[in-house]
Every structure is written in structure tokens, then in C-alpha cells.
Amino acid sequence: MLGIVSGRRRMGKTYLLRAVAEQYGGFYFGATAGTTAESLRQFSAALAEYQGSPVPFSFATWDDAISYLFTVAARRREDVGAEAGDAPFLVVIDEFPYLVKAAPELPSLLQRAIDRFQVEESRMRLLLCGSAMSVMGGLLASTAPLRGRAQLELVVRPFGYRAAAEFWGAGDDPALAARLHAVVGGTPAYRRQFLADDIPVSLGDFDDWVCRTVLSPFSPLFREARYLLAEEADIRDTALYHSVLAAVAQGNTTRGGIAGYIGRKSVDISHPLNVLEDSHLLMREPDVFRAGKSQYRITEPLINFYEAVMRPAWTRLEGGQASEVWAQSAERFAAQVAGPHFEAVCRDYLIGPGNSLLGSALGQVGCGVVSDPQERRQIEVDVAVVEPGSGGSSPAVTVLGEAKWGTVMGLKHLARLARARDLLAARGMDTSRCGLACFSAAGFSDALRAEAERGDVLLIGLDELYGRVTPTTLLS
Incomplete structure (x- = not known):
């Protein structure tokens, strides 16, 4: 009877919902920001138009409007006949967070109507949609009125x-x-x-x-990153949130690093981090080798690009100096935008199209840091696959990989991965089936290619990532 559809703005949710409402002859209502009275009046007028009423409906309260809506679904069998009445009555309420902000009682009213009409086998099929991710996620939270009432929770995500x-x-x-x-x-x-x-x-x-486009002040994309942040309902102090995102974009990916960058204590940034995670703008990636350790990553590329490239030169960009700013941003783009993004794409590759390259069951795909006390250094592993231990067996590392955006990878990169494998084995992890993988957008040296042909080494370039070339090596 109830479905929750969410996703950040610009994903095409409204396009999809309008299409399905048109396909099934359903009622679609797109809410706008407004007061309780204005929102109710707009809803009443839209419903009256859908019902073919010559005059707008006049509901005194949202309670009356919701009760009438569910009554319409219950009467369909009587009004249109048994055969036609068996068809569901589809109702789509888009931008539902606008209505909840004006009328916080709406989820409770829907819960009561659902509980009542579920007993009567209503033909109602209600889809609630919104772009405020924190609000939509909270609709089905532990103490929320609608918890346990939804049979569908769909997050419309960006294209892979x-x-x-x-x-x-x-x-x-x-x-x-x-x-x-x-x-x-x-x-x-x-x-x-x-x-x-x-x-x-x-x-x-x-x-x-x-x-x-992106760097032109006359382009709609120029200020889009700012708007994406400002549109989240739980974000009040946008300056603080931009500082948190800027810290991550600058390479400060731990909680302590973020706090130090913005001049706050770690405990003081818990709320901004949680809100950005709930908004699907920030992701916390656990260290697969160190329990309790994690790093943060910006999930929206345009925001990362804005924080790394645009925000530091905002005044110059507004003055029309896009070419000059971009020419001076090549190193920053490679190190803070393209490089980290390429690492994430490589992990997505192993989760998706590249999982067939793994000869064993797929475990947790992530990244991590391996400490080398002898060399007094830390080895960053960009791509790793770890299978949890079971029945008393140790966790097994099946893939260790390094990803480089602008560097031709050679034997030294392979040696670093081999060293990480030895260190993990010394810590008691099972590395007997661990293959080594090198990901590079710039290519591989002849020596590394020769080594890959002799051993259990996987070389993945852009052609392999995008499916133009099929890798021949299988990691066992």
C-alpha cells in the first residue's frame, strides 16, 4: 500500500513518477514550499481536477484530505465495477518533505489511514517521494509513525x-x-x-x-554544488558543512583530520558528519584492516570538484577567469579530484563488472592501511577484498590493489603490494589466495606487464574498467 521513493535532486525521480502515474491513470501531486493552508489548498485543487470536479475541494484539515483520499480508493470497486475496480489506485505525492515541514502530523495521519484501510483491502497504492534524504530516511526510522507500513523503499541513485x-x-x-x-x-x-x-x-x-560550463558563472552548473548543500533540510550552518567537505576534498579524510582542518574538536563535528552521511553527500569507508578506523569520502563528484577546484578561486571565477583558474588547477584536479575518484571507481569495478575476475567468493571490498614497523611507514591499499573468517578460521585477503591516476605503474608498485601481503600474513590473516592488482589510468611499464604474464597479477587500465577490453588474468 505504501512505497517510499527518495534520491538527491536531479536524478529523474519526478520524470519516473509522472510516467508511472500517467501509465496507470494515477493521481500525481507535486508539493511546493508553503504554509499549511496554502499546501492544503493546492492539494485540494489538484485532487478536484483529477476527480473531474467542476469546483475545487475545500478540506478544512489534512486529516480530512487524507481520509477522503483513502476513501476514494476504497470506493473504486463500487464506482467503476468489479473488474475495473480491481486495478490499484495509484497516488504519487512528490516532494513530500515540503508538506511534512508545513504539517508535521502528516506521517501520523497516513499511518492511521493505512492501518484502517488495510483491513478493508483498499486498492490504494501510495508513493511518497522526496529529495531531502535525511527527511525521507527518517520516515521509516525506529520511532517514526510509518515504520513497518512501507512495502517498498526505493533510492534513485546516479548512473554508474x-x-x-x-x-x-x-x-x-x-x-x-x-x-x-x-x-x-x-x-x-x-x-x-x-x-x-x-x-x-x-x-x-x-x-x-x-x-x-562548470567554471562559467553563466552556466547553471556553476552554483549547483552550493544549491545541493543548501537544499538539505537538516543543514542550517552551510559554512560549517562546506568547511567539512573542503577538509575531505583537501585530503583530510579521518575524523581527527577533518576536525583539525576546520579548527574544531572531533566531538563537535559528529552532527555535521552524520547529516552529510544521511544526505548521501558523504560516505564513511571502514578500514578493512584496522577495526574501528575509517575514512570519509565525498560521494557527489560535483561537490568534490567545487570544494577542491572552484571554492578556492571563487572570486576569480566570478570575474570570468575560468581559463586561467583551470590552467593553474591541473595538479589539484589530478591529486584531489581525479585521483580519489579513480580509486573509488576501481573498487566499484570489483564489486560490479570485475567480480568475475575473482576466483573465490567475493568478500568486503574496500580500502585500508597496513603498518610497516620495520620500514616505519604505512602502506595505503586503495583496493582490497577481505573475506571474513568463519568457524575459527582467520579472515582471508583475496585481493590487494593500488590505483594510480596519472602515474605509469611499475615493479615498485607491485613490490609495495607484495610487502603489504607479507605484513598481513604476519598478522595472522590468510593470504594464501591473495592476488595483486594494479589499476592505472596512465598505463603500465613493460617490466610490470612481463611480470603480470608470469605471475598472479592483474593489470586493469581504463579500457578494462570501461569494458572495451576484457582482462585475461583470473585471480584465484
Whole structure:
């Protein structure tokens, strides 16, 4: 009877919901920000139009409106006949958080109606949709009125990196596709609604495209990262949240590092971190080798690009100096945007299209740090697959990988991974089936390629990541 549909803005939720409402002859209502009285009046007018009433309905309260809505569903069998009445009555309420903000009692009213009409076998099929992720996630929280009432919880997510490449017309150019995804991610609306199909025609056009779109003050994408943050209902002090995101974009990915960057104590940033996680703008990635340790990563590429490249030069960009700023941002883009993004794509590859390369069952895919006390250093492992131990057996490491965006990988990178494998074995982890993987967007040395042909080493470049070439090595 009830479904919850959520997802950040620009994902196409409204497009999908309007289409399904039209397909099934359902009632669609898109809420707007307003007072309780105005929102109720808009809902009443839309419902009256759907019902074919010559005059708008006049509900005194939301309680009356919800009761009438569910009564319509219950009467359908009587009104249109048994055969037609068996069809569900689809109701879509889009941007539901706007209504909840004006009328906080709405979830409780819906709960009461659902509990009542469920007994009467109502044909109601209600979809509540919203872009405020924290609000939509809270609808089904432990003490929320609607908990246990929903049979569907759908999060509309961005396109994956391969689908995004096809959507942007860069499927045949992995180098261009990787750069595009590092900037705009997989958000569908950015290509057509925001840029009117202005896409880079080739890798050589990418720099000009960035300057005339994302970095141009006349482009809708220019301020989009700011709007994405401001639209979240639980975010009040946007300056604090931008500082947290900037800290992560600058490479301060631990809780302590973020706190130190913005000049706060670690306990003082718990709430901003939780809100950004609930909003799907920040992700906490556990260290697969060290229990209790984790790193944070910005999940929306455009926000990461804004914090790393645009925000430090905002005044110059507003003054129309996009070309100059971009020319001076090459190193920052590679280190703070493309590099971390490439590492995340490599992990996504092993979770998705590359999981067939693993000869054993897929475990937890993540990243981690291996301490080397003898060399007094820490080895960062960008891609790792760890299978949890069971029945008294030790956890097994099946893949250790390193990812480099702008570096041609060689034997020294392989040696570092082999050293990490030895250290993990000394700690009691099972590395007997551990394969080594090198991911590079810049290529591999001849010596590394020769070593890969002799041993259990996997080499993955952009062509393999984007499915243009199928890797031949299988990690056992």
C-alpha cells in the first residue's frame, strides 16, 4: 500500500513518477514550499481536477484530505465495477518533505489511514517521494509513525560510471569518460536540463568544456554544488558543512583530520558528519584492516570538484577567469579530484563488472592501511577484498590493489603490494589466495606487464574498467 521513493535532486525521480502515474491513470501531486493552508489548498485543487470536479475541494484539515483520499480508493470497486475496480489506485505525492515541514502530523495521519484501510483491502497504492534524504530516511526510522507500513523503499541513485559514459556519449573514449565522471558524476539532469546537451566532443575538447560550463558563472552548473548543500533540510550552518567537505576534498579524510582542518574538536563535528552521511553527500569507508578506523569520502563528484577546484578561486571565477583558474588547477584536479575518484571507481569495478575476475567468493571490498614497523611507514591499499573468517578460521585477503591516476605503474608498485601481503600474513590473516592488482589510468611499464604474464597479477587500465577490453588474468 505504501512505497517510499527518495534520491538527491536531479536524478529523474519526478520524470519516473509522472510516467508511472500517467501509465496507470494515477493521481500525481507535486508539493511546493508553503504554509499549511496554502499546501492544503493546492492539494485540494489538484485532487478536484483529477476527480473531474467542476469546483475545487475545500478540506478544512489534512486529516480530512487524507481520509477522503483513502476513501476514494476504497470506493473504486463500487464506482467503476468489479473488474475495473480491481486495478490499484495509484497516488504519487512528490516532494513530500515540503508538506511534512508545513504539517508535521502528516506521517501520523497516513499511518492511521493505512492501518484502517488495510483491513478493508483498499486498492490504494501510495508513493511518497522526496529529495531531502535525511527527511525521507527518517520516515521509516525506529520511532517514526510509518515504520513497518512501507512495502517498498526505493533510492534513485546516479548512473554508474559505465552507464554515465554511455549517457554522455563518451562510451568509446574511456579517458574522456573518466574525466567527465570525476566532474559531474552520473546525475542525468546535468547533461540535458542544465547544459542543453553541450558535451565535450573529444578528450581535446574537455578543457574548453570545463571552462564554458562548470567554471562559467553563466552556466547553471556553476552554483549547483552550493544549491545541493543548501537544499538539505537538516543543514542550517552551510559554512560549517562546506568547511567539512573542503577538509575531505583537501585530503583530510579521518575524523581527527577533518576536525583539525576546520579548527574544531572531533566531538563537535559528529552532527555535521552524520547529516552529510544521511544526505548521501558523504560516505564513511571502514578500514578493512584496522577495526574501528575509517575514512570519509565525498560521494557527489560535483561537490568534490567545487570544494577542491572552484571554492578556492571563487572570486576569480566570478570575474570570468575560468581559463586561467583551470590552467593553474591541473595538479589539484589530478591529486584531489581525479585521483580519489579513480580509486573509488576501481573498487566499484570489483564489486560490479570485475567480480568475475575473482576466483573465490567475493568478500568486503574496500580500502585500508597496513603498518610497516620495520620500514616505519604505512602502506595505503586503495583496493582490497577481505573475506571474513568463519568457524575459527582467520579472515582471508583475496585481493590487494593500488590505483594510480596519472602515474605509469611499475615493479615498485607491485613490490609495495607484495610487502603489504607479507605484513598481513604476519598478522595472522590468510593470504594464501591473495592476488595483486594494479589499476592505472596512465598505463603500465613493460617490466610490470612481463611480470603480470608470469605471475598472479592483474593489470586493469581504463579500457578494462570501461569494458572495451576484457582482462585475461583470473585471480584465484
